[in-house]
Amino acid sequence: MLKIENLSVSVNEKKIIKDFSIDVKRGELHAIMGPNGSGKSTLSNFLSGREGYQLVHGKVLFKDKNLLDLNIDERARLGLFLAFQYPVELPGVSIVPFLKTAINSKLRSKNLKEIDALEFTKKIKEIASFLNITDEMLKRSVNYEFSGGEKKRYEILQMTLLDPDLSILDETDSGLDIDALKIVSKGVNRVRNKNNSMIVITHYQRLLDYIIPDYVHILVDGKIVKSGNKDLAIELEKKGYESFL
């Protein structure tokens, strides 16, 4: 699904991602853990196509295509989804038309016909209630004046609707209370299946109790310093990053 080889990325001439490699296969869920400033968001933003990042060297293949040749929206339509650590507020952009435009953009790019209005409304309502998102919230502008937790749940709603092949979740658990954490995890597990892949970025082992990873990687200073299975997260929780530096 996603194969990154020897990737180095810099921001403002400063190298942040250093010789990073990973191979995420179809059906796999990888967790990336790492201290503040280690480059987790930089990696996700870079993969999504955000401007301001320079490729130093390396290769990124997504569904056997050179991801870096595509622009932001092409990547998304190909099946990449990034749940943001800090979702942007869009005052005046109403949620429902926005979601409809997004899903129809994807359908059109696959030469499929646009979603039926009724079917769409039904689908949104169902996903929203699954994620404890009220109808009132669906009437508002995208992320505008949402609480931190609401923003995160709303990212999961979008992910569920767009049904991506690869989802990158950047600290979707941070700022969530314990009930919201359970809801979000439930939402992620609902989307997860043997045909798609996920990269879950988190600081806390706790999330991985609900979303069980196939692999855990520890990212320090732009490099993976250790990889393992879910036990690595437990070990990390006990020992802290110190021991991996």
Place this chain on the structure above:
Amino acid sequence: MPEIEKLYNQNKKHLIGSEIPWLKEMRNNILKELESTGIPSKKKETWKYSDLKHVRNVKYVFDESGIKNERKDYFGDVNFINGKHISEIQEDHIKNIFIEKLESNIINFEKYFSINSNFLSQDFITDLNTIFLTDGLTLSVPNNVKTDLKITYSNNLNSISSYIRNIIKVGKNSEFQLIENFNKDNTEDNSSNVFNIFWLEEGAKVEHILIQNAQQSSKIAYSSLIFCYDNSDFEQFSFQCGSESVKNQHTTNLIGRRSSVKHYGVYFAKDAQFVDNKTTVIHHEQECKSNQIYKGVLSDESNGVYLSNTLVKPEAQKTEGYQLSRGMLLSEKSVLKTKPELKIYADDVKCSHGSTVGEIDREQLYYLQSRGINKKESEKLLIKAFTKDVLENMKNKESLNRIDEIIDDWLTE
């Protein structure tokens, strides 16, 4: 200036009210005044930022060959073609509103004509309107009714100049929606100068929607002068998208206690179009509220001007006044000049103003694109979002939908 006088002398006999002594005198005074001050130029404070196209090339054309009584699909309840009112409806009442030709009633209207010399003194645009008047109506909404009216302005000949004045009186506790549409038609080089005077009696509520979506080669100058008595409420939406040059000015006098006004504006311009709006609110009395909120989207080499003014007279205690101008520039060559002014002579007032000019927010654009929406489509969503909070206050949903369609067309062109 001699041209204006020449034009006047040549066409005197066609002008409305040419036989009325007070109007003749008023016109002569304006011409005399113009002779001593000269026509406006960039040196004059009020024209400093404005488009002088409205000053050069003043025209008056007498041609009634295009005036026919045929119903067009864009027609409203009351329609002007080539500057003349088409009276297809013989009744003098439309939807409860008493309507009369200004021409047949002008003799009684001296006070409404002298009004602009008191309230818009030496204003070139309304002075031209007084001199070259082609037509106009008096609309009178009785007390305690709820009604609405749609007026359209259009042309079916080229190079026509219209000078229209309407006097609109809204009776006590009545609710009135007035929609004015400047239509897009297949003509060239037309100019319109419309001047409407509104009187809101005690407790009257007016929603005034002005849609200026005329063809590219047209020039529009629109002036409104509003008087609000006690507890009355005037809400105006002014929307521009289309003409080569628009110059609007709206002046509200809050002369009754607890009266309020909202001047809302949304404008779009591209190519070398010029949109110039000015709003002024004068608080004469206590406990009045005013809002002046304009948002503009400019692309290519277009120009926008928005000047807002709040004047609080010494008697006007407990005033609340708010002014906001926001601009979105889609190109480096587009220019927006905005200037809020605030003059306060009372001590117990709450007034504020703000103004911002920016571009499409990159973070927001990125967010939308990251959801698979292409750049152009994402920009459209953000541009519409920018104007939404102003437009969504509009109660007349038909007009709101029409404006929405005009914006969609503008964004796809």
